[in-house]
Amino acid sequence: MVGKKSGKALRDEGLERTDNNMDLSSWPQIPAINQKNYYTDYLKRDDQNLAFRLQNEEARTKMTKTAKDRDRALAMAKPEATEAEAEVEADGDANMEDADETPAETVGSKVIVIHIGSQNLRIGLSSDALPKTVPMVIARKSKTSESEDHDEPRPKRMKREDGTEEEPENQFGPEWSADFNRMSSELKVRMRQNKRRMLPNSKDMVVNYNRRQRPEIISEHNDPSRVEWTELSNPPPEYIVGQDALRIPDSSKPRYKLYWPIRNGWCNETDYQSKTMLYLDISLILEDAIKNQLGLTSKKDWLQYSCVFVIPDLYDKTYITQVLEMLMREFSFARVCFIQESLAATFGAGFTSACVVDIGAQKTSICCVEEGMCVENSRVNLKMGGQDVTQAFVKMMLHDHFPYSDINLWRRYDFLLAEELKKNLCTMTEANVSPQVFDFHLRVSGEDTQKHTFRAFDEVHLAPMGFFEPTIFDNDHKLDGRRRLIERSVDIYDGQANDPTSSAQSEIMTALAPALPPNGTANAEPQAAPSDVQATPSRPATSNPLGRVQEQEATPHSSVAGSPAPEVAATPQAAGANTPAVAAPTTQPARQAMEHRDDILPVYALDNAILTSIAHAARSDEKKMRDFIGGIMLVGGGSLTSGLNLFLEERLQLLRPGFAKEIMIGVPPRDLDPQVVVWKGASIFGKLSGTNDSWIGKLEYDRLGQRLMAYKCMWAY
Template identity: 75%
Template sequence: MVGKKSGKALRDEGLERTDNNMPLTNWPQVAPINQKNYYTEYLKRDDQFLAFRLANEEARTKMTKKAKDRDRARAMDKSTANDEADAEVDADADEDANSEDEDDTETEAAGSKVIVIHVGSQNLRIGLSSDALPKTMPMVIARKSQINESDEREEPKPKRLKRDDGTDEDPERAFGEEWSSHYTKMSADLKARMKANKRRMLPNPKEGVINFNRKQTPDSISEHNDPERVDWTELENPAPEYIVGQPALRIPDASKPRYKISWPIQYGWCNERDYNSKRMLFTDISVIIEEAIKTQLGLTRKKEWSQYSCVFVIPDLYEKSYVTQILEMLMREFSFARVCFIQESLAATFGAGFTSACVVDIGAQKTSICCVEEGMCIENSRVNLKMGGNDVTETFIKMMLHDYFPYYDINLWRRYDYLLAEELKKNICTLDEAKVSPQAYDLHLRVSGHDTQKHNFKVFDEGHLAPMGFFEPTIFDNQMKLTGRRKLIERSTDIYDGQPNDPTSAAQSEIMTALAPPLAPNEKMNGESESQAAPARPALGRIQEQDATPRSSVAGSPAPENAGTPQAGGTTAPASVPTTQSARDPVEYRDDILPIFPLDNAILTSIAHAARSDEKKMRDFIGGIMVVGGGSLTNELHAFLEARLKALRPGFLKEIMIGVPPRDLDAQVVVWKGASIFGKLDNTNDSWIGQLEYDRLGHRLLTHKCMWAY
């Protein structure tokens, strides 16, 4: 065995180990983390968020500027240096005065440099925050086309049935037996109610109205003898590519070239039914808003818009995909300096000056209900119904046609007929039973290039029963309201678990549950070629349990689209019984069920979920109901709604009260007025999104900037 060699022997043989101080690798060596005890501060402090850092930097900048201004004022004020005590008092007084003047200047500047936008299904309201009232224009655009919108649709609106030989059906049977029987029942109930209230009625008033209308023939009036003739939109040469607002509705239907009008927003949703491209849909929204800024506000130079901020009003139950698209539009296309969002119901309380209220906003095509308390919308009280003033207009025309209205060819797809129907509704419809009696009216049909036609007609109870549809919505025509839903815009989903993350509420889920019937055997789910079918109706307690359950729980996870498939034997398994398919998330019911519900019951449902069994809150909300929106302008709607609520809740007869906006403010502009007040709160409003923040973080900022749980 060879022994160990000495160092001298290894050096002589050239085998001595030497160290050249070079590492074994160039990769940095990271010490392993102690798995038993480690800690991180990542995203655990406010100063690690860009939004908070920029806000703090802005506050520090303002504080530094004030300090410099104060030092400059003290240095210039040398005349009072003899008396130190007086100098300090005067300096403090000057400082307070300068602060107040500076605040007033900043408030005025913010108010005049803030654009407030409220987009509705029928109207767009826009103005500066410093304006007393907004400018209103129809939310419509007309583009060049081969045919107009009335020629594109073969059937008129309201739709009439035809005989087998193709001729028109009798007016009493033109809308189907089911609708006719429903209308007859509503009329009989009204007569019984009026008789119980000791109101005098003529014998057989309906027959007298029908006989009068049957005998009427129109009178012709030449255009130069018509004092209220319409100024139709004159097309330039060459004709413009598009026309927006009121001029679009006054384009003659037989214009050369033809124009087709489109409404980008319908029923509070994006109008996916009449558009084939998502890009074209939001392009039209952008064009309408851009033209409104130029024509209504006088800001024709787009370079100036970067000096303005924008307050945009969104629905209470919004869709995140719509909000993010609007945010990108305002930031990228319009280049506003700052943008913030406010919910409709919260804006309504700002405009009315209320701290807490149950806001009922009846619009043209949707009705939203939400309870607001101390500047916050109560999430579980939000309700969104797809009915409004346009449904009343169409139903009113159907009822008059049923009673042999002389102008039987009326078609609401035509622009002049649509404007005529809106005018008749405003003049005739009322919920005051004392005014229900046979009354004579006349209308003037004005068509471009034709003489004015004057029609005389009578109405009896049509003007009362049409707005009664708010409380019996099955009288409305709801067949087309879900057509095209989700054709262009997908549901917003969470990036981590893939679940729908649009906001939900317990009140809306309860209404959806009440409306959801079980699927019939062999009936398919909602499809393009199939009729609209509702999902299997789950138990009410199950929906409420899902709303209170975290997103990651089993109860809150969505099921496949065929969750309501009938089991063997032809019966549908109830949702409360455990099956292989889990219950669907409440947010998914938005696409399958049309939320149409009686207005009085929807209000009580919203208040019940806001109060959460608290008697004091229940009395506060039920005594602070505020009705706003254009649909609330129906004569005596407030008194009628109050009577209906008292009949449903007799235990709150003294508390139930329907309020109106104070200071004689128009109910249509209350929401915009509140948003304009919100836009002036520069010093207390932390929800502004700036260009630098948006460039770096995008729509993720909404999670930190919105005043509610986005």
């Protein structure tokens, strides 16, 4: 062992210490963490999060104020106790009535409730009984109107090679005519089975009658129901909003073009050239409605108001964050909160659990709600609605020689006329299907009114029948422009798409998916599922969506999402017993790729979509299955078709005979209009100030921004 060297030896070798044991820096030295045993509670408790801290502080402040007010009231009441007691005993009832008649502020009078749809905007105060309804449209100055922009009329007609028009029976192509004739024949068979009396030549009677009809001219001063067209001021405004926009003459000077910011439940990326203009139009429509419909003309007053905004069950996160920015920054509301459509519908109807089927103008959403929460995997969003029925009805009438053969839904007055005819004539009650005579008045700005008489037979029933056979709808251009302006929301950590998804929607998308090319995706095995399903369309997801989910749920370790894609491509039966390790990791990428494909249009038979949604909500629990299947509620403007609930009930009973006694299709109670049920539920939600913790305040939003949504939403955002 080498001995210790002396100081002289160290000095000679240049190794002597000269720092006097002083530290290199006056900054405190932090020792390294023992990696084997360390712990932190950073952001693991609610009291460390700003959103929860502000809630607790607000609750404490409110409790303190209430206690002080109570003590002050008791202190002030003591000196005048004798006189006050005598007066109260003399006319106590009168005083109570006066106190009730002059409240400090009506509950909900400072809360604005907004529900945006593809065709209509419903807006009102939470204290209002019913909302104001405004068309979700804006007209802007343009060189041409929308009818002049399109060379082809809507619905589009086919022409001969020489440019002349085809006969009405051939205007929409042989495939569409074959579908229409098949549906007409099936209706006749069904009506005979139900002992409905039918004339054998009903269709010929309708065609021959319509061919002979000529319009009756009525002068404008003799028309008691003439339309008040929008008169342009001088100088004409840059834009016009709502109902006035729909009443601008197509031949106005200057021309105006209509823009619908929301189409098929999505932001309209087809008609807009920039994302900024799209969101600006949404903002202008909302601003005009708040000022003119609610009477809040000064923006300074908006600082005192809160806002409840209704969003779809399956939403785009980019749209939600942009709306939140708009409401907090541009409109300067004091607080904002969001509620999902299906949950709001159950609030409005007073149900605790239900399967909500919301049929709108261009979108149909289905979702099961259980105990105040939307069942995530049951959410379905279909891109079809009442306007598809309108267009199908017009095509069917033109096919049968409709007297007004020049109808074009790009023209505003024709669009309003077609909507009116659909609402008045379409029915799902087979007893009302017979050759009947109807009439309508065609009113065009600057022209005399024309009264047309026509006959209709099964068109009034087969047009809404498209909900169950959507091939009769025109679905060609619904995906045009998708993702052209607005990028998909992605996770900031892994770059994966993070818009909400559901296994029910994924199953429907898989059933509708076309075959992919061999090199179209890196996951070749899981993507074989869409091709397989497409090759056998009668398979089914359409015939028995419940059985497949029950088979998947039989395995305890199956995917939580219950995705149908692994059933074909990644189950042990398909992959073989020797390759379970390969099948497992391919399940999730296959599901992700299917749910976020933008080339698949979710248009599916309504009855099968409802059963798919319920199957994924119940997850093989028979009690839940019976609860949901016996609590189906129809809401939305598309559900107003006469007899739709009874017809849907019969269809579901045929598909699920084992649950025939439990199946029940309900409508909103208390004679509430199905169109306003969602808004009504949101207005009730806005009044729950004491129990609603989902409000987003200005201070929180300024500091945390859109990250607050993860803490404030009542669902997994």
